[in-house]
Amino acid sequence: MTNTQITLIQIDNYGPWTVTPEPRREVDLQTLQSRLYADLSQLVGNRDGYVFFTRFDNMVAVTNGLDMDDHALIQESVRNRYPVTVSFGVATGTSPVHALADATNLIQDAGSAQDKSRREILDGRVIEEAFRTDDDVQIAHFDVVDATGKYTDELDAFGAFIEIEQAYASLMRYMYEAHDSLSFFVGGDNIIAVCPDLDAAAYDDAIEHVLDETGIQVRVGVGEGSTPHDAGYAAKHALEVGRADESLVEFH
Numbered sequence: 001m002t003n004t005q006i007t008l009i010q011i012d013n014y015g016p017w018t019v020t021p022e023p024r025r026e027v028d029l030q031t032l033q034s035r036l037y038a039d040l041s042q043l044v045g046n047r048d049g050y051v052f053f054t055r056f057d058n059m060v061a062v063t064n065g066l067d068m069d070d071h072a073l074i075q076e077s078v079r080n081r082y083p084v085t086v087s088f089g090v091a092t093g094t095s096p097v098h099a100l101a102d103a104t105n106l107i108q109d110a111g112s113a114q115d116k117s118r119r120e121i122l123d124g125r126v127i128e129e130a131f132r133t134d135d136d137v138q139i140a141h142f143d144v145v146d147a148t149g150k151y152t153d154e155l156d157a158f159g160a161f162i163e164i165e166q167a168y169a170s171l172m173r174y175m176y177e178a179h180d181s182l183s184f185f186v187g188g189d190n191i192i193a194v195c196p197d198l199d200a201a202a203y204d205d206a207i208e209h210v211l212d213e214t215g216i217q218v219r220v221g222v223g224e225g226s227t228p229h230d231a232g233y234a235a236k237h238a239l240e241v242g243r244a245d246e247s248l249v250e251f252h
């Protein structure tokens with residue numbers, strides 16, 4: 001049974017900062033955002049968690065394996081290196097969607113994203129060591145079938161980008177609404193979803209939905225583990241097996 005631990009990361013008072021004392025150069029904001037994402041990816045990833053950039057001012061992390069002290073240390077590291085600070089809401093549950101909603105509530109209850117006095121909130125709870133199991137996290141790694149042959153080598157770069165984004169938009173909404181899952185574009189033609197206990201039929205259903213809605217064929221590898229890294233790594237291996245066997249849904 002999954003028990004996903006989700007951390008919502010929100011940059012404190014970022015909107016006002018981007019225009020104070022006057023609008024900051026866009027390239028500098030883009031650089032700050034991507035560097036902060038890279039650092040968080042390392043800080044969380046070194047502890048076997050995953051971070052997804054989502055909107056950059058808000059990021060979603062899967063943090064099974066990290067405790068509250070780990071979270072506090074990451075906040076300190078960001079505070080020492082960046083002109084901004086970050087707040088963390090941490091929640092757990094069998095449904096990643098509900099866990100993220102709970103994590104969001106913790107941050108929203110502490111004040112607005114544009115509240116000068118709301119800084120470095122660290123609220124919520126983690127899964128205690130004694131309660132951790134090997135199937136706490138289910139990760140699904142989706143990939144567009146033959147993206148290179150159909151899109152990358154065929155269309156101009158923007159046309160290919162639109163096709164991949166359409167598949168992502170269709171999959172992210174359907175997995176969220178029908179299967180209680182959080183899906184994130186991770187580059188190329190890859191989408192990683194954090195899922196509750198889903199079976200092969202659920203993945204078949206999602207793949208069929210994307211094909212019906214967009215005409216794009218995706219394949220998925222699914223893995224479980226006690227941490228996002230373990231689950232995600234198993235998912236990558238399953239995807240390789242799916243490619244070799246030409247199956248669309250493969251569990252590790």
Ligand SMILES: Nc1nc2c(ncn2[C@@H]2O[C@H](COP(=O)(O)OP(=O)(O)OP(=O)(O)O)[C@@H](O)[C@H]2O)c(=O)[nH]1
Pocket residue numbers: 143144145146147148149186187188189190236243
């Ligand atoms: N984030 C991430 N990106 C990947 C991964 N594997 C491939 N990619 C990206 O996906 C692009 C396409 O590679 P593939 O998915 O292997 O190529 P494909 O043409 O779709 O071929 P098949 O998947 O075998 O049908 C690459 O250029 C990378 O940008 C991965 O494990 N993680």
